[in-house]
Amino acid sequence: MAQTVVSPSADPTIESEKIWAHSGDSHAMEPEDIWTSRLPKRLADRAPRTERGEKYEIIYVDGKRMSRQLNDFMDAMRPPGFRDLDIRLQDLEQEGVRCQLAFPSSGFWSVNVEDPELARAVAHAWNEWAKDDFMGHQNRIFTPAIVPLVDVADAVTELEWARENGFQSIFLPCTMPAERDWGLELWNPLWEAAAANDVVLAYHIGTGGENVVYRGPGGAVVNYMETTYPGMRVVSHLVASGALDRHPNLKMLVAEGGAGWVPAIGDRMDEAYRQHGMFVRPRLDRLPSEIVRAQVYTSFQHDISAVQVIEDTNYWNVMWGDDYPHLEGTYGHTQQTLHDIFDTVDPKIKDRVLRGTFEELFDVPATEELSLRTS
């Protein structure tokens, strides 16, 4: 499939200098047998698995059956290395990507598990795979850990195991059932553990909820926008509930949802906090807009406004992401995109967005030590 994508070096409009960036939003592609090869049959049978029908992909998880539209075109557009880690490292070199935070793919379905034992098993098997088979062979693509979300005590246990085993973040879905909303007190032990272990809360857009809510004219764009609001919502929950305020070193990332809206929702939360002050519980030690600037990080792919607003709004926690290997991402045009966005941008902002923000959240290898092939 490599011949179907535009090679950056073939495009004469790109300036010669290669721009190098970390990606705060990429994806690991798990092998199909990730759970069947690791779990006893009674659990493996209920672990996430997908079947391709004619028009829909059917997902089976924990006795539930879900379907989503099949996008053959999307599959056909995958970059060459989407299933082969050695080719993927070559893709990174070609595109100019140093390190990637790689979210799950089929691992996202783990959030639909309701049985606590299965939730523990699915999360831990995924983390073992990520540690041994994915991160064990190279040092530039690393994943958040999946934590079981049915019982918060299990989530804490898995977080602590993950931290001891080199994970620097945990994946969390933006959307949760109302009775388990992220602002509720039941999650406090998880915030305490994440803060105590210096683990980043890595939320990813489009997870935990329904992604097609409207089928009328403009649906593709409207539904893409619909994935954005839950990212804003989770910020509002973690700010307003006091979770971030009580743990000033706790950091959250909302990946893939853009970044330019953060100052606006910071101000809007301030307005509610101040103007509706008599209804506000809990009181916070800092204004929402201050908490956002200190502890909320966001990633974007193509949005030039994400970069334009940084200096004037003093919101610096913006990082770029390639969304590899997804269609919303920049594979095949990464250099074009980075030059389009950054060629006229102040180097201070450029360095921050391309590398500094990422390195503030995550330890990365020295450039000369980055893996060029798997070991």
Place this chain on the structure above:
Amino acid sequence: MAQTVVSPSADPTIESEKIWAHSGDSHAMEPEDIWTSRLPKRLADRAPRTERGEKYEIIYVDGKRMSRQLNDFMDAMRPPGFRDLDIRLQDLEQEGVRCQLAFPSSGFWSVNVEDPELARAVAHAWNEWAKDDFMGHQNRIFTPAIVPLVDVADAVTELEWARENGFQSIFLPCTMPAERDWGLELWNPLWEAAAANDVVLAYHIGTGGENVVYRGPGGAVVNYMETTYPGMRVVSHLVASGALDRHPNLKMLVAEGGAGWVPAIGDRMDEAYRQHGMFVRPRLDRLPSEIVRAQVYTSFQHDISAVQVIEDTNYWNVMWGDDYPHLEGTYGHTQQTLHDIFDTVDPKIKDRVLRGTFEELFDVPATEELSLRTS
């Protein structure tokens, strides 16, 4: 109650120069008998009316019964002129507000009417009141017209009547039932009529949907944020459906939801439009981000980021609003707010946000002809 609010002139931190602004987001307070005095009993009985209980206000509309929390404190904080048009004009002079676009108050409940005859009657009676009793006595506070939304042909008829009678905009709620979403083709006649008559589509945050969706920690702030997303959603519908693209002179306003997020959602819609291009119907003549900059207007009260992003993102359709007489608004601290936000801002941006954007949407009287009292 006037003595309970801070008088701007008493605050020594305010510079002496008074800042004058138009407000793109205020509210008219209708008399309680607005419908009973104008409609035959069989309709008046089903028109919106409210009853104050001990903790909740009960709203009766068209046979439906809704309740919302009573906010005595909010009522107590109303500015002196909230029910008296002469005192209100004095409030405007004191605060430095030239003209106000005044949205309905109890008129908002008109969107809950399901019977077409009642919808026509409720809308038209409200518009008659606004024209004769509200706008007929002064020239600086003007309202959008309410249009009946059960049958689009009725909405078109009322829009045309309203335009002939001096209305420059129509009020529309951000949230609609799914089968009547704003992107659906059923609304095309309304967009055509609004474009043909140069009538602004004036959406107001917090209308048409449920405003309390979360009752956990941080609820006041989270629920305030929840009112923001439907404002973004209606932009996505009118952009992605092609409604704005097909009518380049059609303009929409989203009032009270802030403004700083607009460039970000423009970019995000571009990303969907381009990266998911094979699923996009209809195709548009312009990119979403271009349509937004040409035809989508927004208002904010306190958000400094709304002003900070204008120049660098080239999104100029930002206007200030006082939200008079609401608690989220600036009554009593308007001058302080305007000085805080604008004293260090480029005069070009300041003039645009305080007056230029508003005057691009609405004809206003010459300053020396502004009413100082009712006639």
